Amino acid sequence: MPELPEVETIKRTLAGKITGAKIKDVEILTAKFIRNVPVADFLERVRDKRIVDINRRGKRLILDLGKDFLVIHLMMAGRLLYHAAGDPRAKHTHLVFWLDNGAELRYVDLRHFGGLFLHGKEDDTPWTSLGPEPLEDEFSMDYFQRVLGSRRGKIKSCLLDQKLVAGLGNIYADECLFQAGIHPAREASSLGGTEVERLHRAIREVLSDAIAHRGTTFATYVDGEGNKGEYASMLKVYRRVGQPCANCRTPISKVRLAGRTAHFCGMCQKAGEGSAAHRAD
Ligand SMILES: [Zn+2]
Incomplete structure (x- = not known):
């Protein structure tokens, strides 16, 4: 998509x-x-x-x-x-x-x-x-910190919420969380200041890089002239289950989160406090 x-x-x-x-x-x-x-x-x-x-x-x-x-x-x-x-x-x-x-x-x-x-x-x-455009000034650290702090829900679901930030879908949400070293099932409000900062920076870097490579094509996407994007080969976690993590060689995992599949490295993206894996229930 x-x-x-x-x-x-x-x-x-x-x-x-x-x-x-x-x-x-x-x-x-x-x-x-x-x-x-x-x-x-x-x-x-x-x-x-x-x-x-x-x-x-x-x-x-x-x-x-x-x-x-x-x-x-x-x-x-x-x-x-x-x-x-x-x-x-x-x-x-x-x-x-x-x-x-x-x-x-x-x-x-x-x-x-x-x-x-x-x-x-x-x-x-x-x-x-719609929420702010992630590559514009309106998507500020202050804004991101404030909305994540007041959210209930997993960080992956927050990134997919178009009212919070516009334009991210399953591919880039997973890639941004990997780049920031944050597990997709972490509670959004549990993220510390430096984690929010890392994620904010990752969103901008990953999206800018993907635009520079004209987007990601798996099957159907082409640009206005019918050309495929070149970013698929640069993806680190999305649809790379079982392949070695680019950082630590641990095989990439996936988990179902709110009806979507999240891809991540279990070593680089620790579940930590507030995540499903560590909940008493
Ligand atoms: Zn890793």
Whole structure:
């Protein structure tokens, strides 16, 4: 599933190509991917509109159409691809935006979980409920310390909570916890000041590094030009169960946490106090 580094990479690959282009028309092959407005309304508000800007908030892509924001949730296996008009269409192509520069922007989704949302700029935009962007100043140490200190729950679950910090998913939450040397099942409020500091730094370093390597591809993720990311080979714990830890050679373990699999090194990331492993119950 695309997380912050993948969506950021898609944004960057598309920005120079689609910013300023006008959407001449939209070909809707599978209407259900337009999630929050009737199809006729969607067409009316998107046709003949210029793409003023493309942004990312958390894991969402946001096209600024002047009066409206077109918000794209890629979810499990959505793709937003820039193509020359004559390029063969991939299976699972659901929407095609015809641009006035002769190219097409295609929404492709192999799993049907993603979709497009249209929000008037006057409306309450849904991403106002998202937590701070982890690579921006708003994600400060003070903020992180304060919210983790007041949280009940495991640190891994906190990192996945988009209201606490936007953009992390299962891959990068595991990688950040490994880099910070913190067990995923630790209670968030049990983390000491230096641990929170290490985790804060790890989040910024891991995400920046993943963006520099254009994200992680296992099966479906590609950027806006159809290229795979290169970060998969740099992952230290995610999907590396049984392989030796890069630091200490202990085989990487996994554990189920709140319905998700967490990957970690049992030696570098001690369960410690407040974790499930040390609870009396
Ligand atoms: Zn280790």
